[in-house]
Amino acid sequence: MKLYKISTLLCLCISASSWALSNDTEQPIYINSDNQQLDIQKNIVTFTGNVVLRQGSIDIRADKVVVTRPAGTEGKETIDAYGNPATFHQVMDDGKPIDGAARKMRYETATEFLKMTDEAILIQEGSEIQGKVISYKIDEQKLVAESGKKKRVTTILQPNQLNSNKK
Known part of the structure; x- marks a missing residue:
């Protein structure tokens, strides 16, 4: 039950509406x-x-950003x-x-999907999620954090967020 409460609080702390x-x-x-550099053909x-x-x-x-627009389709x-x-x-x-x-x-952009890889960390109001990969499907409000082979996903919840979610 305690794990369920912590998971619920985590979802409330990092909810898509916020x-x-x-x-x-x-x-x-x-x-x-x-x-x-622009590659017009591609x-x-x-x-x-x-x-x-x-x-x-x-x-x-970032050090490098690559923007790809498949077949010249705007919005994808x-x-x-x-x-x-x-x-x-x-x-x-x-x-x-x-x-x-x-x-x-x-x-x-078309699917509103964000994926962070390699030493990924997400911080909101002092609370953190760390993992090898953090994926977020914005329109479905689903976040998944995955560990590496020799590491685990780490979540740090700040007491002020835990207390404010009890109200």
């Missing part, structure tokens, strides 16, 4: 970098060197960010921030 500003994905994407743009990607309240920082972009680590910051509808980091992040 994840992002509702209109972030409807905003234009702005990317600044030191360099850019519809791939590669940004390298101090890459900053912004979309609404989303702020991604795949964004891959690489860094040591790549980081992201986003403001939720309630005004509270959420931060994450991983060596690789992949966001599929």
Whole structure:
């Protein structure tokens, strides 16, 4: 029963309704970098060197970002960010921030699917989830954290979140 309560509290702490500003994905994407390469035939743009990607309240920082638009179809972009680590910051509808980091992040705009790989960490109001892979299906409000071969998923819940969810 105690495990069930902790799992329920974790879901409440990191609920999808509090994840992002509702209109972030409807905003234009702005990317600044030191360099850019465009492959017109493959519809791939590669940004390298101090890459900053912004979309609404989303702020991604990486060493390299690759944006792919299959067959030139707008709204079905795949964004891959690489860094040591790549980081992201986003403001939720309630005004509270959420931060994450991983060596690789992949966001599929058409399916609203985010996958963070290699030393992935997600932080919200001091609580953390760490694992080899953290996947989040935004529209279904489902988060999955997976461990590596010799590690386990680690979750740290702050007492203030546990106490505020009891009300």
